[in-house]
Amino acid sequence: MPRSKIELRHVRYIIAAAERGSFRRAAQDLGVEQSAISRRIRDVEDEIGAQLFRRHPAGVDLTDIGRQFLHQASPGAHQIGSALARARTGAAKGRYLTVGVFGPLTMGFLPELFGAFRCDRPGTRLRFSEASTPDLIAAVRRGQLDIGVVAEASPGQGYAITHLWEEPVYLAMPEGDPLADQKAIRWCELRGRLFVVTDLVTGDFAKAYLERQLQVPRNALHVEQLSVTRESLMQIVAHGGGVTIAGSAHVRSGLSGVTFRPIEDAMLRYGAVHSRGTLHRDLEHLLTLSKSFSEKDQARFVRQRLIRHELRREVRADRYRGARGRTPDRLQ
Structure with a gap:
C-alpha cells in the first residue's frame, strides 16, 4: 500500500x-x-x-x-x-528529581530555592534524602542522585560542583556561659570544653571537624555523641549539658536559652554536586535557580548570615582586622 x-x-x-x-x-x-x-x-x-x-x-x-x-x-x-x-x-x-542534602533543609537559601523550583515546575516532584558529603558524591557518580548539596567538597572525577554559599561556624552555648560576653571565639579557648553532637551524619562531620580544629590529642578531646535530634541537642546545650558548633540556620532560629558566637577563621563552604555533561531540563533549571540565588545582592546574604562565595577573601581580611580589635558587623 x-x-x-x-x-x-x-x-x-x-x-x-x-x-x-x-x-x-x-x-x-x-x-x-x-x-x-x-x-x-x-x-x-x-x-x-x-x-x-x-x-x-x-x-x-x-x-x-x-x-x-x-x-x-x-x-x-x-x-x-x-x-x-x-x-x-x-x-x-512519575517525574521527579532526587536531591541529597548534607544537613537540614533549612540551611542557607534552600527553602527559597526549592520553593521557587516547585512554583516553576509543579509537575516535577522533589525526593529528598540526607547523607554525608562523601556518600552524596558517591551517589551522584553512580547516578542514584540527581544533585547533592554538600559541605567542604572539592572538585573530582565523575562529577561537577557548583558553589552556592559560605557561612561562618558558630559556637552554641548556654546563655550564662563566660564566653557569651565575647563577640567572637578563638579555637584555643575551646580546648577542654565538653562538646555534644548528634549521631546523625552532621554529628559525624562535626566530630571530625572538631578533631582537626582543636588540635589536641585524641584522648584529650571531649566530644560526646548522642542519639538525639538536632532540636533536642540544642535543648541539651541550653540546659548546660555542653556546647556544640552550629551553622547559620540555627542562629537565625533564635533558640531560647542558647547564645551563638562566631568562631574566628571558621568557615564552611557549601556547593551543589551533579553529573558532568548534558543535564535533563528539570535538573538544569534547578541549577540555574541555585546560581541566581547565589548571585543575589550581598545585603540579602548578610540578613541570612551567609557569605557569597566570591567575597570570601574580603571576609578573611575583615576577620583579620577584627582579630586586631574590630569584629566584622556581618559576623555579629
Missing part, C-alpha cells in the same frame, strides 16, 4: 473546522494560523481526490465524502488524543 502523508494533526484540523464551521474559528481554537488549517485540509483532499468541505462566504460545510471520512476517522483521533493525555498525566506524576 502507498504510504500516506496524513498525520494526526490533519484529522484534528478537519474535526475543528467541521465543529466550528469555519477555518478561521478553528484556527483560533487551536492557536494556529488559518493558512495552516487550509493547507493541511487541502493535503487530505489532494490525497483522497475529493473535497471534504464546501467553501462559502459564511464558512465551510462538510461534503458527503467529508462526513464519511470524519465518521470513520473521529473515533480513532479521539482515542489517540485520550491516550496521549493519559500518558502525559502519568509521565508528569
Whole structure:
C-alpha cells in the first residue's frame, strides 16, 4: 500500500473546522494560523481526490465524502488524543528529581530555592534524602542522585560542583556561659570544653571537624555523641549539658536559652554536586535557580548570615582586622 502523508494533526484540523464551521474559528481554537488549517485540509483532499468541505462566504460545510471520512476517522483521533493525555498525566506524576542534602533543609537559601523550583515546575516532584558529603558524591557518580548539596567538597572525577554559599561556624552555648560576653571565639579557648553532637551524619562531620580544629590529642578531646535530634541537642546545650558548633540556620532560629558566637577563621563552604555533561531540563533549571540565588545582592546574604562565595577573601581580611580589635558587623 502507498504510504500516506496524513498525520494526526490533519484529522484534528478537519474535526475543528467541521465543529466550528469555519477555518478561521478553528484556527483560533487551536492557536494556529488559518493558512495552516487550509493547507493541511487541502493535503487530505489532494490525497483522497475529493473535497471534504464546501467553501462559502459564511464558512465551510462538510461534503458527503467529508462526513464519511470524519465518521470513520473521529473515533480513532479521539482515542489517540485520550491516550496521549493519559500518558502525559502519568509521565508528569512519575517525574521527579532526587536531591541529597548534607544537613537540614533549612540551611542557607534552600527553602527559597526549592520553593521557587516547585512554583516553576509543579509537575516535577522533589525526593529528598540526607547523607554525608562523601556518600552524596558517591551517589551522584553512580547516578542514584540527581544533585547533592554538600559541605567542604572539592572538585573530582565523575562529577561537577557548583558553589552556592559560605557561612561562618558558630559556637552554641548556654546563655550564662563566660564566653557569651565575647563577640567572637578563638579555637584555643575551646580546648577542654565538653562538646555534644548528634549521631546523625552532621554529628559525624562535626566530630571530625572538631578533631582537626582543636588540635589536641585524641584522648584529650571531649566530644560526646548522642542519639538525639538536632532540636533536642540544642535543648541539651541550653540546659548546660555542653556546647556544640552550629551553622547559620540555627542562629537565625533564635533558640531560647542558647547564645551563638562566631568562631574566628571558621568557615564552611557549601556547593551543589551533579553529573558532568548534558543535564535533563528539570535538573538544569534547578541549577540555574541555585546560581541566581547565589548571585543575589550581598545585603540579602548578610540578613541570612551567609557569605557569597566570591567575597570570601574580603571576609578573611575583615576577620583579620577584627582579630586586631574590630569584629566584622556581618559576623555579629
